[in-house]
Amino acid sequence: MNNKTSINYLILIITPLLFGCRGTVKEENKNNALANSVSLHDGNEEYFTIDSKESVVMWKGGTLNGLNTHTGYISISKGKLIIENGQLIGGTAEVDMNTIEDEAHKSDDGLIKHLKDPDFFDVEKFPFSTIVLSKAIPINGENKRVTGNLTIKNITHPVSFPAKIEVKDSIVKMNGKLVIDRTAWDIRYKSRKFYDLLADQTISDSIEFNINIIAKK
Template sequence: MKTIQILLITLCLHIGLQKAYTQNFELDTRKSELFWTGKAAFSSYSLKGTIAPKKGIISISNTTIMALNIVIDMKSLDHENNDLKNHLKNEDFFEVKTFPKATFLINNVIEISNKKAILLGALTIKGKTNTENITVRIEQAESGITLKFNHTIDRTKYGVNHNSPSIFKRMKENAIADEFTLEGTLIFVK
């Protein structure tokens, strides 16, 4: 009986110490950057623009990411061509009036190894949620955490089907690749 009590006390102390060493950092939206790249399906033509993170939090304990939640402001979707920007925001693409935010939330704790981690999480765009595995490079400092990534997303998994060659099989000339790239530097501070 005494052995069980000692084990329980040790376990409680371990859990308590783990929680005590967990640090929370908030996303610095002014310093963080997100860039998107979309391409034509059957040519080398591509377009690039920006989108802004709205808020986020990361919790880290030693070399483990305990929690991560990021909100992206879909209304901030931007491109130098106003017609294209407005088209991306309408019903053909991201419907930002109806779906003003996208979110990414990790599903479990994630180990950091050699300044890298694979974030297994739920990405929600246009109200549709899918699992994404995003490889990130991590820079840790006393003042904060920086995550850098370059990830490819299949837009059709999120109901963004406009001019998709996999949905509209006969489309060639105006076909837009199903995948787009999201590249970012997310800076979290205490």
């Protein structure tokens, strides 16, 4: 195998790993920097920057019996989506955990303060959460199944969720619903897996995130 062939072979091996890796936020940022180097790609990738003013994540959580639920918002601080031939092939999004708000857009009430403390997201210690997208598998039309790795509190796990992705001209619109088991990210407060509580005191392990992203060239 000559040198040119060896280099091309190594590039084919390295490139898929850039968006499917697992690790800390620091490692992901390093991978993002590498991924942004167009010289590593031989295809027709196009990079779209997430508009932080138009993009938002809506969260929903509550008690296990469903009688007491809370919803709110959290901001996407930055990120990119990578599109090739009209299809999502990768990307990253960083969420600023300090921007957590309730449904009335209040950020200083008791609920929000509790969500920010060590019982939940421990925001002072872990101010950012990230998701690294690896691919979007077509289901029908604009409906896809997106896969990637989600990092919360410096813990990373693979995730998969349905999303509608529209690529038109210089704008990408992505609307998805991601439901996670919070205990996998060490958010154990009043979980029935770790506490012996009455049903009306037990908090559901499921947290729902409705992701709305607008990305532009």
